[in-house]
Amino acid sequence: MGKYDELFARVKAKAKDVDKTIFDLIPEKEPRALYEASRHYPLAGGKRVRPFVVLRAAEAVGGDPRKALYPAAAVEFIHNYSLVHDDIMDMDELRRGRPTVHKLWGVNMAILAGDLLFSKAFEAIARADVSPEKKAKILDVLVRTSNMLCEGQALDIEFETRKEVTVEEYLKMISGKTGALFQGSAEIGAIVGTDNGEYIKALAKWGMNVGIAFQIWDDVLDLIADEEKLGKPVGSDIRKGKKTLIVGHFFQNASEEDKAEFLKVFGKYAGDAKGDALIHDEQVKGEVAKAIELLKKYGSIDYAAQYAKNLVEEANEALKVLPESEARKDLELLAEFLVEREF
Template sequence: MAIPVISILESYSVYTNQEIKRILDSRRKVGLLGDMMMYHLGWRDEELNPCEAKGGKQLRSTMCLLACEAISGKFDNALPGAAAVELVHNFSLIHDDIEDGDETRRHRPTVWKLWGVPQAINTGDAMDVVSYIAILELKVKPETMIKVLRVFNDTIMQLCEGQYLDMDFQTRKTVTVEEYIEMITGKTAALIEASTAIGAMAATDDQKVIDHFKAFGHKIGIGFQIQDDLLGIWGDPSKTGKSARNDIRNKKKTLPVLYALQYSKQKEELKQLYAKEQFSEADIDRVFQILTEAGAYEYTMKTAHRYRDEALAELEGLCPGSRAMDDLIAIGRFLVDRDY
């Protein structure tokens, strides 16, 4: 990650973390429930003692604050919204870890691995509820709060729909590129879209301005996931921290694979390979060769860049001279241009 973007995320995450801790501390302590939430967020160790483990990048919460600051000159009004989107993101991660059977996250055991699936489900549910406690603290007009809650509810429903499609695709023989875009729109883009929309709604009643920030989040969120797809196959292991061709090895049906399954001259061979229960190293090499020959790399990169450019166009002419807008654009570019 480029140093300027690291600095942006680190500086704003301090305020988001303070807001989340304030909200969690305001709740009545019941057993280990709050501690398990704090563990997942990186503020407790495995013995539930205070610590400062490496948490997430807090992209969504920072984008929420920057949208508000770009419009109004300050981000304070959006802090409850930033806390809410970060809590929703982490609620979804706790449940994703259960559904995917992942035993580690951020180099630590997952909540379900330490305390079991039932407690992890309940911890995720609790974090979702706390996100609503946070969002309701936005200091906006009652009519604006109704609009915010509609966006928030719709986003969480889209997350569930995206996760459903993701799990459904694992067992389906045929998935189209269009269906895949629909899935990542729900699973990845929806919450980024909500982040920039809620940040804008905390700053202005101008619906046209809000719509531009919302569309920016939607399009950059899709580009962000597509870039992940590209790095999962062609990324440099020394930069991504993952083994080469990792997504092929795990038989993930990401955008490059789906493109080749639809358009490659060797699509029948590719279908037969993906019908296998497990890939050999020779199979992985062959899949990689088919994807490369089909132009899947070029297609994926071109598609990610198209969404990036369309996203950035949404912000053209808005908030001239705003440092926060420059920072938001820098994050948007990073999400698609990164190499890890």
């Protein structure tokens, strides 16, 4: 990934400033359990990609990235609050290789920790070094983003009880679950840096496209990636019955016979406590491999991969209204990386 090495060196450098802002807002204090639980995911690392987008978007429109630090922290708080609550809903025990918040502190404290992270996002905006008018615009974006996150998650939960989900329904769901936060990050950064409506609109479009492409590519990798690079068994989404663009395309194009065959495996091990162990079972691997072959038969995986790449092309095309700069180039590179990565 040579051409991305310098990009991620810059991501890492900017993350240090963002982290200082984050931990100034959630220090070690009483009640200790609440603040330890709230700090758990931010301390676990993560690349801080969304805060990087906020800072680079501000620079790309000619603004001062230092003024975007508190808004960047706000975006990361919203992201982490959603992860805490998602993990409770999914009853996941690991996140970034570490025990989840509810696993360590219990469900009640985890809910409170998520709530605290959510409120800290608004405290961060209150502290931002921008005009009251800009704060109002940023708050408007943050509220819309949070609403869309909740709507996307609600649709995702609803989809769990359905056999089929259309391509359109999936895209609506994912525009809330992953698109909204990328859109909000880029838009908030632009608002910090400029009053130019065309620039703000361009970055908002870039963010939504990139956020959706990021998730679609994740779904593609689940089926085609090298297991060691991916860090989890290939095909786990099939085992769990996860509705994706790939699956939506398959259901809209497959014969009834092939749909029936696919459904014998799809979601077979969802909610099974033994599921994670069974995925390494040779019989289960064989079942999943057959399901993947059915998806390939209808070109569903290629369809999704191309869809993600097209979204990134459209995203970077939207940025051409901005003046050329290293910041704009970083955003373009980041978008390209998200649909070229192998994990």
